[in-house]
Amino acid sequence: MSADEATPRETESLNKSLFTLKIVLLSTVPIILFSIISITLLIYKMHALNNSVENTTGSSLNIIYTKMLEVKSTDISEKVLFKINTVLDELNILRAAAQQLIDKKASRDIDSEIKTNPWINHGFVYNSEKNWSNLAKSETNISLSVWGYLHDAVGSINRATQEYVALMSPIQMLMQVIGENGVDKGWYYLCGPKETPVMIMTPWAQMPEIFDRLYPGHNAENWWDHFFPGVVEAWNGWLATPDFAIGNFRSQVTVTPLYEDAGGTGLMVTFFAPLWNAARTANFGTAAVDYNIKNILDIVSEEKIGETGFAFLVQSDGNVLGVTDAIAEKLQLSRSTGEATGVAISRYTLRDSRLPELADIAKNIGGVQNFATYQFDDGQENGQFISIKRMLGHNAWAGNGPTITKEALYLVAIVPEEEVFQVKDHILGRINILQRDTLYSLIAVSAVLALLSISVAVWYALQNTRQIRKMSRGISEVGQKRYGMSIDIVAKDDLGELARSFNQMTQDISTAYRQLENYARELEDKVKERTLHLEKANEELQKISTVDGLTQVYNRRHFDKRLEDIWREYARLQHPISLILIDIDYFKRYNDNYGHQSGDTCLCLVAGVLLEHAKRSSDVVARYGGEEFAVITCDTLASTCKLAESMRLAVQSLAIEHAASEKGIVSISLGVSSILPRADGDMGILIKNADMALYESKHNGRDRVSVRLIEPAGAASAAKDAPR
Incomplete structure (x- = not known):
């Protein structure tokens, strides 16, 4: 309906809604704009902060990781020193006791x-x-x-x-x-x-x-x-x-x-x-x-340095303690074995590494007073991060001759640079997640504050337009002929006076309209009574038009309509439909012998059996004519044949006496046919073939199920001429 065709009440409601919308927009648009600008600035600032944090993290991560290695090295050193000091304490006990005996x-x-x-x-x-x-x-x-x-x-x-x-x-x-x-x-x-x-x-x-x-x-x-x-x-x-x-x-x-x-x-x-x-x-x-030395080296080797790092001990002369052959190969060290006047000496020497950068670091190891870090290439274009921690100083006999020098023992930790970068990426990832969560939280808080502000603004705007809205609702009520209402007077200005005049007017109208309502109510009651009678009559007619009055199954007219609908629907779905035609054997003899009243009872019993077996929502059971029934099933031929046989046996189990039949009881003959419907096909073919199958059942002795396949056009024509 166009705007020109709108009723006055709809126009009034629309105008009222537009007025309220204008008031709300005037109150909320500034707040919404302010919130959008604030959130945009917040996102911009957070992005700038993220870049700043990333740059700062990248430049200072080496310092952080170096400190971590220093702390880890100190921890390992303290464990090693504790073991060594315990040994030295026991050595001192023996020395002191022996010196006491000497002195x-x-x-x-x-x-x-x-x-x-x-x-x-x-x-x-x-x-x-x-x-x-x-x-x-x-x-x-x-x-x-x-x-x-x-x-x-x-x-x-x-x-x-x-x-x-x-x-x-x-x-x-x-x-x-x-x-x-x-x-x-x-x-x-x-x-x-x-x-x-x-x-x-x-x-x-x-x-x-x-x-x-x-x-x-x-x-x-x-x-x-x-x-x-x-x-x-x-x-x-x-x-x-x-x-x-x-x-x-x-x-x-x-x-x-x-x-x-x-x-x-x-x-x-x-x-x-x-x-x-x-x-x-x-x-x-x-x-x-x-x-x-294994007692000390086990402490070092069991400690985890990062994910793939490792640690070992080095003496001042570069002699390496506690490396496996695999680590020695990675550091390109060669084992040397010498003889010190009868004592076999076996060692790896860090200074002899075939990695030039590592060898240079080892040559300067004596200059490390506490802790130092370096980097070197492992020869396979993989950078390595190396830290050196001075553990303790000691007197070292050179192995031959009267030479004892001041030496030191160092803890060396090596971690691939790739692992450091992974840590960096992990830290930056965590920072990004935290920043993202913080940003979402700030946006959520801003949105909540904005919604609260909008709610307050809307409440204030609506509160100050209450009288107009009440009058608008009052006018709508009058438009709906509810004259007994009155408007609450909430304003103390001209709008309040207008509301009082409106209330007086509605009271006058209400008195006059109440009388009209009484007359209208009486008339309405009469109309309702007549309408109820008509509805009941229509329902009865509808039932009569679709249901067989005797057997309470569908009649032939409804059967034809349902078959047409099912044919059209299942042609679209390309799903087979099947038809069973049923005839009560020697029914005319039954009527002649037992009377039409017994015949009607027989028809009802047979119809009841059919309904009990064809109970799916898509199944249709109808009285096709006289003593004939028809059942439509939306199923395959094989399933439908099973259904027909179960119906035949069920009627047989009723054991209704029929002296004029060879069986001595009432039986039925059934003809079954099935087809895959087409939108342009002829559903009469299905009925015809089911009818021919029924004929075959009756011709072959009755009380049986016969099946008629849908054959090519020529064969079907031949069947059409066959007598029933």
Whole structure:
């Protein structure tokens, strides 16, 4: 309907809506514009902030990652140092006890009192063939190895050696307790001065026999000169140094190069704590711990450095501790094995790396005082990030000669640059997510505030136009002939006076209109009564027009209409439809024999059976004429044949007496046909073929189901001429 055709009430409602809309728009448009501008500026600022954060993060991430590596390196270093310090503490206990025996004459007299104790005795067993002595293995778990040159011609231990053994006898119990209950270590022992280098060791081992096998000739040469040549001379050299602090134990600890342990326990390093004679004029042997370096390296290797990084230890000379062959290959290191006067030395040296940048870093490692980071290329165009943490300083014997230098132990961590970049990307991704969430939150807050502002503005605008809207609704009510209403007066101006006049007018109209309503109501009641009668009559007519009055199934007219509708619908869907035609056998004889009233009852019973079996919503059961029925099914021929057979059996099961039939009971004959309908097809073909199938059932003895296939046009014509 066009605007020109609109009713006055619709026009009035439209004008009222437009007026309200104008008021609302005047109140809300400024707020909406302000909100849009604010959100746009907010997005712009957040984008600028995002760029700034990304630039800042990119430039400072290396610093952050370096700090992370430093913290991780410090953590690993503290764990390693704790292990080393524990070893050194046990070494110091042995050193201090031995030095006490050396310094205090009263302590020396203890031996004369305890050597009668069967637990501590000097029951040496002399090997005359090899010319060495050792204590027999006992519960003390202490061995005391005396080399051949410390015996006389008849195999007796010389006087100086006996005195040293007697001097150190009281310490054996302490050695056993610490050896068995202290930290995991290799050998815990004392070695005498150069004149009497006896080895007092726990756990017990036949060390002379092991040395005979691994280091031929050692038994004829001074033990210090054979295994650690020059180290005693270096210690004695310290005494001539003006600033030498003889009481500072930690400053005197000396570390050997790595070597394969003679006892077969693995790669070892020896911590020496030199002892001094009572006059402090010469070295008097040493306390020592042979320590399996694996105890330290396991701590380093088990720590995770990033995702794919790794760590290892490096000495000042570049000697690498704790790298696998795979890591050594990655760093392009080559293993070198040397001999230090009988002690096998095996190492990787970082300075010998075939990666030039890594080799240069290793050459300058001594300059690292605390922590430093570098970068190098691994030879496959992959950048590596390397950090170096100085752990502790120590005295290092060079492996030959009287040279002991101040060295340091470093923790080296290597992480691929690619992993650092992944961390960077991850951090930036998280920052972007946080910024996005923050932006969404700010937009949401802004939107909520804008909605609240709009709500307040709309409320204020509507509140100040209430009288106009009330009058508008009042006029609409009058337009709908509701004259009994009155308008609330909320304004105190001319609009309020106008509302009062309007209320008076509606009261006058209401009185007059009430009388008209009474007359109209009476008339309306009469019309409703007549209308109700007509509706009931129409329903009855509708039922009569579609349903067979006797059997209460559909009649022939409705059957024809439904078949036409189904044909059209299923032609579109390309789905088969089937038709069953049913005839009650010898029904005329039944009527003649039992009367028409019984015949009607028979028809109703048969119709009931058909309805019970064809109960799908798409099935149609109709009285086709007289004693004939028709059933439309939207199913395949095979399913429809099963349905027809079930109907035949169901009627048979009724066992309705029929003396004029060969069966003695009422039976039915059925003809079935099926077709795939076409929009331009003739549905009469379906009916014709079903009828011909029904004829065949009756011709072949009745009480059966026959099927007639839809045949080509020529065959169908032949069937048409066949008598029924």
